[in-house]
Amino acid sequence: MFTRRTLGTTAIALVLLPGAALSQDDQSIIVQSTTSTANSGLYDYLLPMFEEESGIEVNVVAVGTGQAIQNARNCDGDLLLVHAKPAEEQFVSDGMGTERTDLMYNDFVIVGPADDPAGVSGMSDAQEALSQIASEEATFASRGDDSGTHKKEMSLWEGTDVTPTDASGEWYREAGSGMGATLNTGIGMGAYVMTDRATWISFENKQDYEILVEGDEDLYNQYGVIPVNPEECPSVNIDGAQAFADWLLSDAGQQAIAEYEVDGQQLFFPNAPGFEG
Numbered sequence: 001m002f003t004r005r006t007l008g009t010t011a012i013a014l015v016l017l018p019g020a021a022l023s024q025d026d027q028s029i030i031v032q033s034t035t036s037t038a039n040s041g042l043y044d045y046l047l048p049m050f051e052e053e054s055g056i057e058v059n060v061v062a063v064g065t066g067q068a069i070q071n072a073r074n075c076d077g078d079l080l081l082v083h084a085k086p087a088e089e090q091f092v093s094d095g096m097g098t099e100r101t102d103l104m105y106n107d108f109v110i111v112g113p114a115d116d117p118a119g120v121s122g123m124s125d126a127q128e129a130l131s132q133i134a135s136e137e138a139t140f141a142s143r144g145d146d147s148g149t150h151k152k153e154m155s156l157w158e159g160t161d162v163t164p165t166d167a168s169g170e171w172y173r174e175a176g177s178g179m180g181a182t183l184n185t186g187i188g189m190g191a192y193v194m195t196d197r198a199t200w201i202s203f204e205n206k207q208d209y210e211i212l213v214e215g216d217e218d219l220y221n222q223y224g225v226i227p228v229n230p231e232e233c234p235s236v237n238i239d240g241a242q243a244f245a246d247w248l249l250s251d252a253g254q255q256a257i258a259e260y261e262v263d264g265q266q267l268f269f270p271n272a273p274g275f276e277g
Contacts, residue, residue, distance in 0.1 A: 035178035038062035064147025075233035083148035110213035141186030144174025
């Protein structure tokens, strides 16, 4: 058993720098994070900068936001970096986190096949597009995993007259997997998929898929960073966690986030308090 904190669930995927390993010393931290930030390649870009400057090794556990928060509640990590603000605020309110701070944002989009069987291409109202997909009973692939993306999707359905889970296994398919895997599943069955833009830009198996719905303010996707409270989790490396949080929120960290691009496209937009870019 890993004595500092347990990491043994099959849903967890570790994203480690070459040569990195889980360690109990004060020069390493565990970040519970989302699959979207990992899939985008952001950590591969950021972590060498921070590690060189601080000497602190960062080990990222990449799962859906709901699972990441639960892992942190179980004291299985030092820092949270996720994207479901109400759940994050509840985590802090429950005393599990010291403070939540806005870090960066992008947006969600709905992608689908070029032939667009539900006719939603060009729509900017996400709820109207979802209603139309449902009315046509066009296949929609949901993450179905309590991730930040799934939470956002379900909040959008709540504003329609459709309960998609009533059609579970019919036109509504719940993948129960990360963003990249859900995109692969959805494309394989010709389904519409809601995804964060960063994962979509980085995703290589697009085939004939396109962004069909975008631009709705309800598709805004905010990320936050939260050190785990050592009063609730005494084994937490709070100094290391706070050092990484402070670096991410600093001008240097924010500028690094702003400069990360894939195919000439910026994936995340830093918005820490006081950062003016």
